[in-house]
Amino acid sequence: MALAWLLKQMPKVNKNLWIDPVAFIVDHKARAGSREEAEFVSSELNRLGIKNLILTMKWTGTANPSDLPDFELRAREARYRLIAAASIQRNIRHLFVGHHQDDQVETVLMRLLRNSTTNFLGLQGMAEQTAIPCCESIRGAHEWPGYENFLDWIRQPDFNIDMRESKTSPSDASALNFDKTVTMPRPLGLQVHRPLLRFPKWRLVDVCETNHIKYVKDKTNDDPTLTLRNAIRHLRSEYTLPRAFQAESLLRLRDWAQKSTQVLVDRGTNLLNTFGNPTFDLRSGLMTVWIPKSFASACENDPEAAANALARLTSIVSCQPRDAVPTIVPWRSVREFAQKMLSPGSNAFTMQRVLLERVSTASNDGEQGSLWKLSRPPMRAMEVQLATMKFNALAVTENKPASQFWRQDLFLDKEGLCSLWLLWDHRYWVRVRTKDSHTLGEIGIRPFQVTDEEYLRKKLDKKERDDLQKILGEASPGKLRYTLPVLTWQDKLSVFPTLNFMVETPSCEQFEARARDHPILEWEVCYKTIDQYFMVDQKKTIKWINTDIQQG
Numbered sequence: 189m190a191l192a193w194l195l196k197q198m199p200k201v202n203k204n205l206w207i208d209p210v211a212f213i214v215d216h217k218a219r220a221g222s223r224e225e226a227e228f229v230s231s232e233l234n235r236l237g238i239k240n241l242i243l244t245m246k247w248t249g250t251a252n253p254s255d256l257p258d259f260e261l262r263a264r265e266a267r268y269r270l271i272a273a274a275s276i277q278r279n280i281r282h283l284f285v286g287h288h289q290d291d292q293v294e295t296v297l298m299r300l301l302r303n304s305t306t307n308f309l310g311l312q313g314m315a316e317q318t319a320i321p322c323c324e325s326i327r328g329a330h331e332w333p334g335y336e337n338f339l340d341w342i343r344q345p346d347f348n349i350d351m352r353e354s355k356t357s358p359s360d361a362s363a364l365n366f367d368k369t370v371t372m373p374r375p376l377g378l379q380v381h382r383p384l385l386r387f388p389k390w391r392l393v394d395v396c397e398t399n400h401i402k403y404v405k406d407k408t409n410d411d412p413t414l415t416l417r418n419a420i421r422h423l424r425s426e427y428t429l430p431r432a433f434q435a436e437s438l439l440r441l442r443d444w445a446q447k448s449t450q451v452l453v454d455r456g457t458n459l460l461n462t463f464g465n466p467t468f469d470l471r472s473g474l475m476t477v478w479i480p481k482s483f484a485s486a487c488e489n490d491p492e493a494a495a496n497a498l499a500r501l502t503s504i505v506s507c508q509p510r511d512a513v514p515t516i517v518p519w520r521s522v523r524e525f526a527q528k529m530l531s532p533g534s535n536a537f538t539m540q541r542v543l544l545e546r547v548s549t550a551s552n553d554g555e556q557g558s559l560w561k562l563s564r565p566p567m568r569a570m571e572v573q574l575a576t577m578k579f580n581a582l583a584v585t586e587n588k589p590a591s592q593f594w595r596q597d598l599f600l601d602k603e604g605l606c607s608l609w610l611l612w613d614h615r616y617w618v619r620v621r622t623k624d625s626h627t628l629g630e631i632g633i634r635p636f637q638v639t640d641e642e643y644l645r646k647k648l649d650k651k652e653r654d655d656l657q658k659i660l661g662e663a664s665p666g667k668l669r670y671t672l673p674v675l676t677w678q679d680k681l682s683v684f685p686t687l688n689f690m691v692e693t694p695s696c697e698q699f700e701a702r703a704r705d706h707p708i709l710e711w712e713v714c715y716k717t718i719d720q721y722f723m724v725d726q727k728k729t730i731k732w733i734n735t736d737i738q739q740g
Contacts, residue, residue: 189229189403190392191286191384192238209284211240212274214267217247218254218408225404232402243270254408260415265322272320275378276328287314287382289435290389294420296438301416309515311445316385320378324510327609327617331373334597335712338371338470338734342727369735370470370686370713373617375723388435449515456496457721459486464552465559466726468504469733470715471663471686472672473564473615475505478550479529480557487526495522500719502542505562507571507614510716514540529558538565564615564671567635571613575673576634579607581625604709607631612673614716618685620675621710631708632679636672640681647691659687663733677707685711688735 195209211233215226226242233240245266247253256262275283296313303310323329384392396403408414412422423429431437464478487494495516503513521539528535528546536545543565549558567575582600600606602621605628609619612633622628648656660669663686675683683690690706717723722730 189232189401190395191284192233193236193395193399193401195284196236196238209238210278210280211238212271213240213242214270215242215244216253216263216267217245218259218263228402229404236401241274243274245270254414260417268320268322269326272323272326272329272378276326276333280378281376282379282381283320284381284383286384286392288384288387288389288392289439290421290424292385292442293424293435293438294417296442297420297424297433298416301420308445308448311441312449313442313445314382314385315446316382318380320380321511323378324614325611327611328377330375330377330510330717331714332376333609335368335599335714336371336374338369338732341372341374342732364690365688365710368710368712369688370616370715372470372723373714373717375717375720377717452492452496452515455490455493456500459483459490459493459497460500460721460726463501464557465731466729467731467733469663471659471733471735472668473505473715474664474668475562476547476559477501477562478552478557478559480552480555481529482555483557484526484529487522491519491522492516494526495519498522498525498539500721502540502544502562504718504722505542505564506540507564508541509614541565563668564613566667567671572635572637575613576632577610577612578632579610579620579628581628582606582608599710599712602710609714611716613671616673616686617714617716618673618675619712620708622707623709627707630678631682632676633673633685634676636670636674636681636684638670640674643681644691656684656689659689659735663687663735673713675708675711682706683708683711685713686735 192209192211195207198205198207213226213229213233215222217223223244230240230242245263250256253259253263271283275281292313296311299310299313320329327333395401409418409421412419462480462483464480466475466477468475483494483497495518498521499514499517502517506513517540524537525539525544528537528544536543538544541564543563545561545563547559547561549556551557582605599619599621604621604623605625606621607619607628609617610633612618613635618633620628620631622631644656645653664672672687673685674681675685681691
């Protein structure tokens with residue numbers, strides 16, 4: 189409540205800073221009376237002239253969510269997802285939360301208790317500004333939610349682009365999927381701000397009381413048996429803790445950890461700057477990069493920086509969930525990579541769910557090194573099952589706010605039914621346009637499989653098979669092809685969306701009519717948001733490989 193009131197006062201402090209805050213009130217539905225409290229807060233915000241909305245959490249499989257052993261974690265995830273969805277619908281990009289200094293102290297102390305390691309990375313506490321967590325699968329949480337043509341994303345003509353021909357001929361190419369290829373996201377996601385971290389809780393209470401602002405106190409916060417945070421809060425309020433565990437010491441520890449982390453990231457960036465000749469194939473997520481022999485020495489001399497560089501490099505290709513991507517890879521991975529670099533012959537191993545293979549030894553500007561290939565490892569049975577998914581329809585009421593989010597989303601203005609964006613294998617965003625809801629229900633997405641090859645032999649003529657084999661050999665050699673997404677209709681393979689290859693491609697004379705009658709009228713594919721260093725700083729140095737449908 190103090191934060192909402194302070195934000196409302198900002199234009200009075202600076203007339204050029206216009207802020208019209210919208211408050212989100214989350215009813216966790218975890219205890220009796222929570223709805224009444226949410227409505228009370230809403231009425232108080234209305235009195236203060238602050239727009240607000242109550243977001244209600246839904247729990248499945250339990251009548252008493254607070255009794256769940258992981259209640260605090262699940263409630264945090266659900267809370268952020270509710271707020272993210274509401275923000276995206278209202279074109280909101282900046283979220284302000286009321287975490288204060290006492291919350292920061294509790295967070296650092298909790299991490300000290302939970303982690304036996306002395307690693308400083310876990311002691312940074314909460315950041316004053318960060319991307320929204322727990323929302324990887326919500327389109328728009330970390331990127332502009334529409335589709336931007338790849339060449340528009342590149343923007344400048346001198347970028348190093350290798351646009352590969354698709355299988356379609358010039359005469360019919362302009363109709364297939366409207367010349368759309370896999371693109372990259374524009375990182376315009378939701379930012380979380382914590383402007384009150386420097387202020388203790390009593391200062392915020394004083395703001396409320398001085399300005400006659402009513403607020404609700406959650407009584408469950410006083411129960412030390414409910415959560416670890418509550419237990420720590422109870423200890424701090426009822427006992428005098430050793431000086432090392434008091435607020436001043438913990439905040440100094442947090443500041444040291446944050447500065448140390450930034451120094452580590454800078455050292456990791458310096459090592460990444462020694463890498464050369466990067467290529468990235470958007471069709472399969474295959475990356476190649478030259479790494480100097482001196483990097484093996486860095487693994488010994490500065491293992492933390494090497495671990496950071498490898499974590500960021502592998503994150504481009506990895507199918508790990510966004511929130512699981514580490515700042516550093518394990519020390520054993522650093523040592524193994526250094527050993528592979530210095531060993532003769534071809535070496536392959538897996539790190540952070542990325543297959544690394546040394547392709548060859550090569551020099552770059554007179555310096556010795558080796559060329560490495562990074563790709564998604566072969567899928568296990570459980571991963572295939574998780575990557576077999578169905579699309580959900582975009583509700584008509586959702587079209588308008590989504591289409592106004594930073595720029596017009598033309599995909600939503602066309603005839604037919606649009607699906608919601610779907611995050612596939614934590615790597616590709618995909619959405620489709622079909623005739624109606626019945627057709628959309630028959631369309632799915634899954635990995636390409638060995639069993640599909642017999643089906644393709646029957647459906648494609650020799651030229652089409654040869655064309656497809658050429659594309660697969662180029663974009664996804666070997667078993668990598670079985671990590672490609674395919675769109676299915678009635679459980680039959682229909683489209684390779686990242687390759688712009690449609691099974692049963694019609695003849696030139698019939699193409700326009702047949703394309704119009706195909707159950708999948710259009711598809712869009714966007715790669716995941718990757719490390720800012722590669723997305724922005726190294727954008728011009730990367731050789732981007734993509735499918736281009738040549739114009740006649």
